[in-house]
């Protein structure tokens with residue numbers, strides 16, 4: 001059996017730990033660039049982010065609404081995926097590390113995560129995850145995961161019924177898995193927590209230890 005995990009808001013608590021830090025940095029940077037922001041800029045940005053599907057979209061529309069130029073917006077967007085401080089610790093979701101350890105000897109584990117590859121790897125490292133636990137790590141920059149899923153299926157020559165995909169984003173993580181006939185598990189965390197479920201989603205969990213009841 002193969003279990004494919006997503007990273008952000010599935011294995012690591014991105015929305016609770018990385019996003020707030022990054023958004024604070026972006027507010028500081030915009031102020032530095034001379035963009036006039038209100039004293040509640042951070043709170044406003046976080047609220048906007050909660051209602052957006054991507055941090056990038058929230059940040060650029062926030063900056064634009066306060067008159068930031070295209071160049072200033074580009075510079076602040078770059079900060080979202082720039083290196084974290086050396087001593088920054090990325091928190092995992094509850095017991096995520098234990099779950100990876102639990103399955104590593106009995107299942108193939110893979111990580112498919114969308115985003116800027118160096119930043120995705122950095123978060124994994126700062127979360128203290130030994131990347132050798134995964135038989136394959138794929139980081140499609142455009143967040144289109146289906147080709148990575150197909151590659152994994154081919155690599156392990158498994159029938160779709162023996163492949164599990166676990167992620168917080170329904171469209172991005174689960175839909176392509178469902179289309180390939182994989183078993184889908186919705187991790188209700190971060191943005192995924194408030195997403196209405198879909199009838200085709202096989203299982204839904206609010207933390208990874210619940211997987212033990214699903215994948216035996």
Ligand SMILES: [Mg+2]
Nearest residue numbers: 006008009168
């Ligand atoms: Mg995610």
